[in-house]
Amino acid sequence: ILRGSEAQPHLRPYMASLQLGGQHVCGGFLIAQQWVLSAAHCTEQTNGEHFEVLLGAHSLSEPEPHKRLYRVKAQIAHPGSNIHNNRDDLLLLQLEEKAELNEHVQVLPFQREDRDVAADTVCDAAGWGTVTHSGQRPDRLQEVRRPVIDRELCNHRTRHDNTITAKMMCTDSRKKDTCKGDSGGPLVCNGVAEGVVSAGSRVCGNYKKPAIYTRIAPYAGWIDGVMASGDG
Ligand SMILES: O=C(O)c1[nH]c2ccc(F)cc2c1NC(=O)[C@H]1C[C@@H]1c1ccccc1
Numbered sequence: 530i531l532r533g534s535e536a537q538p539h540l541r542p543y544m545a546s547l548q549l550g551g552q553h554v555c556g557g558f559l560i561a562q563q564w565v566l567s568a569a570h571c572t573e574q575t576n577g578e579h580f581e582v583l584l585g586a587h588s589l590s591e592p593e594p595h596k597r598l599y600r601v602k603a604q605i606a607h608p609g610s611n612i613h614n615n616r617d618d619l620l621l622l623q624l625e626e627k628a629e630l631n632e633h634v635q636v637l638p639f640q641r642e643d644r645d646v647a648a649d650t651v652c653d654a655a656g657w658g659t660v661t662h663s664g665q666r667p668d669r670l671q672e673v674r675r676p677v678i679d680r681e682l683c684n685h686r687t688r689h690d691n692t693i694t695a696k697m698m699c700t701d702s703r704k705k706d707t708c709k710g711d712s713g714g715p716l717v718c719n720g721v722a723e724g725v726v727s728a729g730s731r732v733c734g735n736y737k738k739p740a741i742y743t744r745i746a747p748y749a750g751w752i753d754g755v756m757a758s759g760d761g
Pocket residue numbers: 553554555570571572573574575657658659666667708709710711712727728729730
């Protein structure tokens with residue numbers, strides 16, 4: 530998160546850190562007791578290894594009472610996701626057991642009505658992604674509030690030049706922005722997850738390249754189907 534601030538500890542109890550070998554790779558969030566939603570691109574350099582999912586954390590390094598690392602039983606990337614573009618950039622992770630819910634670990638509801646969030650709506654993003662252009666990594670969860678920009682502006686020739694589909698949405702990236710390592714985390718508007726930070730590599734903090742999110746509502750059917758098929 531660029532030019533954000535440290536989140537109030539445990540006010541975002543749905544946040545997950547997807548880790549490999551104890552290292553944060555991407556964000557994610559709890560959508561059900563045994564399921565975390567994140568971004569498919571995040572699996573690109575894992576060469577088949579499963580993530581571990583850290584829940585209930587504020588600091589990545591310090592011991593905290595409700596912090597717990599969960600093993601992952603299944604990782605399902607959306608069938609339409611691929612390394613060449615940002616389309617269908619969603620990843621479902623089934624935890625090996627149901628997460629123990631408490632004030633520091635909670636599920637975040639996601640939007641099921643497929644209707645665009647109005648431009649200028651201010652939404653929240655949070656994560657342990659880079660906090661400076663030089664790639665400095667925070668230890669504690671950061672957050673930032675960003676206004677939604679309409680798809681037409683985001684698709685302008687000088688912005689993302691018609692690559693933003695109806696299943697994506699954008700927020701203003703002037704100075705304050707999401708960045709590498711925040712991918713997979715939720716864009717929360719009025720308390721509901723409307724988007725997932727897209728993990729395609731992009732420049733951060735440049736107003737000419739707005740942040741891109743995969744909208745969740747268009748995928749509610751896929752998400753429900755995968756959760757129903759998992760033995761949970
Ligand atoms: O965050 C992303 O957009 C993104 N997209 C990817 C695609 C492939 C892939 F193998 C990884 C990623 C990845 N995450 C990262 O590189 C994470 C490792 C870097 C990081 C940044 C800040 C704090 C901790 C760690």
